[in-house]
Amino acid sequence: MHKFYPKKELTLISAPFSGGQGRDGVDEGPRHLLEMGLVNEIEELGWKTHFDGHLDFPIPAEDADIGKMKRPRYVSNSNKIVYEAVSKAVKNDTFPLTIGGDHSIAIGTVAGVQSVYPNAGVLWIDAHADINTPESTDSGNLHGCPVSFLVGLAKAQPGQEDVFGWVNDCLSFDRLAYIALRDLDVFEKKIIKEKNIIAYTMHHVDKYGIAKVVEMALNRLDPDGDRPIHLSFDVDAIDPIYAPSTGTPVRGGLTWREASYLCEAVAETGNLVAMDIVECNPHLGETEIAVKDTIAVGITLAKCALGDVLL
Numbered sequence: 001m002h003k004f005y006p007k008k009e010l011t012l013i014s015a016p017f018s019g020g021q022g023r024d025g026v027d028e029g030p031r032h033l034l035e036m037g038l039v040n041e042i043e044e045l046g047w048k049t050h051f052d053g054h055l056d057f058p059i060p061a062e063d064a065d066i067g068k069m070k071r072p073r074y075v076s077n078s079n080k081i082v083y084e085a086v087s088k089a090v091k092n093d094t095f096p097l098t099i100g101g102d103h104s105i106a107i108g109t110v111a112g113v114q115s116v117y118p119n120a121g122v123l124w125i126d127a128h129a130d131i132n133t134p135e136s137t138d139s140g141n142l143h144g145c146p147v148s149f150l151v152g153l154a155k156a157q158p159g160q161e162d163v164f165g166w167v168n169d170c171l172s173f174d175r176l177a178y179i180a181l182r183d184l185d186v187f188e189k190k191i192i193k194e195k196n197i198i199a200y201t202m203h204h205v206d207k208y209g210i211a212k213v214v215e216m217a218l219n220r221l222d223p224d225g226d227r228p229i230h231l232s233f234d235v236d237a238i239d240p241i242y243a244p245s246t247g248t249p250v251r252g253g254l255t256w257r258e259a260s261y262l263c264e265a266v267a268e269t270g271n272l273v274a275m276d277i278v279e280c281n282p283h284l285g286e287t288e289i290a291v292k293d294t295i296a297v298g299i300t301l302a303k304c305a306l307g308d309v310l311l
């Protein structure tokens with residue numbers, strides 16, 4: 001039985017948002033996941049699924065850059081909508097499965113889960129650490145910055161409009177763990193070391209194997225085995241051989257089975273309280289098969305995290 005959702009009810013939250021980065025198409029991810037049968041696959045696992053349609057993210061009339069940040073008000077306002085949806089789902093004792101959309105939407109998903117479970121740990125599965133601050137980012141694309149808002153590293157500078165003030169440093173550094181990292185900026189490497197953030201790169205996956213890495217990450221994130229876990233899964237964690245249709249692919253990632261195993265192992269703890277699947281971009285596939293593979297891997301991750309087993 002699921003420790004946190006004994007009724008096995010799930011709220012599917014579709015966040016078709018692409019404002020955290022510059023490439024069109026990632027907002028089409030949710031529609032493709034639904035068309036390939038995501039809801040049916042989840043219900044076959046015994047989860048009663050609630051879905052009220054795609055979230056709507058109004059584009060602000062005025063949204064000038066703040067420092068290097070691109071589309072700051074659009075990203076912030078949209079994340080408030082995601083936050084409300086996730087927080088409401090958890091309060092209704094339903095598992096929030098949020099499908100993106102780019103990874104900036106995890107500002108809202110993590111803040112939403114933390115509003116109900118303030119001790120929840122976050123497993124951030126990604127090729128990138130997404131912990132750049134509005135000052136350290138090169139691109140100004142906020143999908144590379146969500147973690148910095150959540151842990152309180154990102155602060156409005158004197159004289160700047162504080163559009164993300166509502167996020168409120170909701171996540172402590174010791175409740176964050178990374179797996180599958182392999183493309184880090186200088187600032188991100190520095191901050192991970194300085195703050196002693198739990199971080200397993202692909203080097204660790206090679207060295208110890210995925211099973212040991214997941215075990216070590218969970219033991220450090222949740223030493224007593226009773227902490228709610230939020231899994232935020234960026235499909236670019238997976239090798240582009242398996243998940244090519246994504247905005248910032250990086251070679252040398254998780255295999256299909258390593259990614260699936262990771263989700264299965266987290267499901268086995270019984271402590272998973274929320275999941276995000278982000279950065280599926282159907283416009284970026286070179287072939288139709290590339291797109292289908294990427295969407296299929298997203299569906300597989302959801303199934304594994306929700307209790308599907310091979311035997």
Ligand SMILES: [Mn+2]
Pocket residue numbers: 103126128130143234
């Ligand atoms: Mn990411």
